[in-house]
Amino acid sequence: MSWSVIVQSLPTFEKALWVTIWMSAVGIALAALVGLIVSLAEYFRVPVLRQVLTVYAEVARNTPLLLQLFFLYYAFPVLGWKMSATACGIVGLTFLGGAYMADGFTGGFEGVSKTQIESGKALGMSDWQLARYVVFPQGLALSVPAFAANVIFLIKETSIFSVVAIPELTNTALDLIGLYYRSNEYLLVLVLAYAVILIPVILFLDWLERRVRHGAFGN
Amino acid sequence: MATELMRVDHLDKYYGDWQALHNINFSIHEGEVIALVGPSGSGKSTLIRTLNGLEPYQKGTITFEGKKVTPDKVSWQKLRQEIGMVFQSYDLFPNLTVMGNILLGPTKVQKRDEGEVKAEAQKLLERFELADQADAYPRQLSGGQKQRIAIIRALVMHPKLMLFDEVTASLDPEMVRGVLNIMQELAKKDHMTMIIVTHELTFAAKVADQVLFLEDGRLRETTSAKQFFTNPQTDRAKEFLASMDY
Numbered sequence: 283m284s285w286s287v288i289v290q291s292l293p294t295f296e297k298a299l300w301v302t303i304w305m306s307a308v309g310i311a312l313a314a315l316v317g318l319i320v321s322l323a324e325y326f327r328v329p330v331l332r333q334v335l336t337v338y339a340e341v342a343r344n345t346p347l348l349l350q351l352f353f354l355y356y357a358f359p360v361l362g363w364k365m366s367a368t369a370c371g372i373v374g375l376t377f378l379g380g381a382y383m384a385d386g387f388t389g390g391f392e393g394v395s396k397t398q399i400e401s402g403k404a405l406g407m408s409d410w411q412l413a414r415y416v417v418f419p420q421g422l423a424l425s426v427p428a429f430a431a432n433v434i435f436l437i438k439e440t441s442i443f444s445v446v447a448i449p450e451l452t453n454t455a456l457d458l459i460g461l462y463y464r465s466n467e468y469l470l471v472l473v474l475a476y477a478v479i480l481i482p483v484i485l486f487l488d489w490l491e492r493r494v495r496h497g498a499f500g501n
Numbered sequence: 502m503a504t505e506l507m508r509v510d511h512l513d514k515y516y517g518d519w520q521a522l523h524n525i526n527f528s529i530h531e532g533e534v535i536a537l538v539g540p541s542g543s544g545k546s547t548l549i550r551t552l553n554g555l556e557p558y559q560k561g562t563i564t565f566e567g568k569k570v571t572p573d574k575v576s577w578q579k580l581r582q583e584i585g586m587v588f589q590s591y592d593l594f595p596n597l598t599v600m601g602n603i604l605l606g607p608t609k610v611q612k613r614d615e616g617e618v619k620a621e622a623q624k625l626l627e628r629f630e631l632a633d634q635a636d637a638y639p640r641q642l643s644g645g646q647k648q649r650i651a652i653i654r655a656l657v658m659h660p661k662l663m664l665f666d667e668v669t670a671s672l673d674p675e676m677v678r679g680v681l682n683i684m685q686e687l688a689k690k691d692h693m694t695m696i697i698v699t700h701e702l703t704f705a706a707k708v709a710d711q712v713l714f715l716e717d718g719r720l721r722e723t724t725s726a727k728q729f730f731t732n733p734q735t736d737r738a739k740e741f742l743a744s745m746d747y
Contacts, residue, residue: 398594401594405582405605405654406611407609416594419596499595500638
């Protein structure tokens with residue numbers, strides 16, 4: 283183990299760290315948006331759209347991100363739709379994450395107790411009012427743990443981006459190992475770099491979970 | 502004779518193949534209090550829940566203020582503004598304060614002026630000795646307080662009929678009195694029209710004008726409260742009263 287090798291690689295890893303961070307952030311934000319749309323279509327039982335999105339969610343959840351990226355990067359250009367590697371990464375993460383996020387939100391909405399819904403109905407609420415004032419505030423709070431698990435899962439999934447040569451952390455480590463054969467050093471830095479991202483994220487999500495639960499349910 | 506507020510004719514309800522309610526007939530007049538009593542599993546809750554559309558029914562009619570209820574979602578949504586309901590599980594919305602809970606229906610559903618409703622809510626809170634709790638969250642309250650607030654939340658909608666579904670059944674014994682007192686006050690002072698599902702027979706005898714005795718989904722007895730509690734007509738009712746140590 284050579285410290286100088288580690289130190290020399292740090293600027294390269296730092297660049298890669300930012301790539302992983304911003305692509306995760308954008309991909310997760312878009313995935314949450316897609317997930318919300320899918321779960322709303324499910325909640326309001328929007329005809330046709332709901333069925334289409336169910337098919338999407340099944341495909342996205344039951345195929346590996348690796349294959350999804352290959353499709354986006356190698357197969358889509360054949361069909362005349364070419365995207366940059368970065369765009370493929372974001373689209374892929376959104377595609378995969380959207381389905382998982384949708385599951386989390388739907389689970390939250392379904393977790394709102396029947397007696398709460400009946401209390402709302404008994405006040406004469408319409409379907410929309412029931413959703414707006416009863417189901418969504420409580421359901422979103424209930425879905426925070428699933429959301430948190432998905433965020434962490436999706437950050438880790440960005441390591442797959444290396445297959446389409448996006449210069450994120452894993453790709454950078456593999457490149458460096460290929461060039462200099464210093465596996466131990468570069469893998470150590472790689473692990474630490476993910477820890478640098480994930481530990482604050484986990485702490486933040488923990489705090490968020492407690493806060494939201496307290497705000498919505500008082501425990 | 503006061504005007505008839507709600508009338509139920511030949512109502513049947515099924516869960517799949519199983520018939521939960523058999524040919525239910527009764528009517529309630531303005532200012533009248535009906536106690537709906539009977540053994541567990543007799544269909545009391547099912548019946549009271551059909552009266553504001555929370556349970557669908559397969560046959561028969563419900564008439565409210567002389568108009569036959571069309572049993573679809575939108576007409577029930579409208580009617581529920583006139584028919585308040587309080588449940589056994591005092592389900593206040595946990596993410597809202599007491600005042601937030603009370604204001605939600607009148608301001609969002611009925612689109613009434615918030616200031617006006619707030620003033621009215623404050624008066625009701627004071628009347629039921631909950632004035633200090635307006636800004637508290639449900640988690641900070643006892644079961645009895647929550648249930649009294651659930652009653653206020655329904656009252657502030659200005660319902661013409663109030664349904665109470667075993668509202669004291671899951672309260673600690675020392676909380677029961679306060680909730681029953683409110684209901685009694687509503688009956689005697691406000692002349693609120695109420696249908697009450699309850700196991701508190703002493704209370705029922707005090708406030709009810711009419712008793713519906715339900716067993717196996719059938720109305721076995723529909724009589725004045727006085728008659729029911731002093732001289733029940735059916736053996737079933739006699740057994741029931743005896744089993745409840747009344």
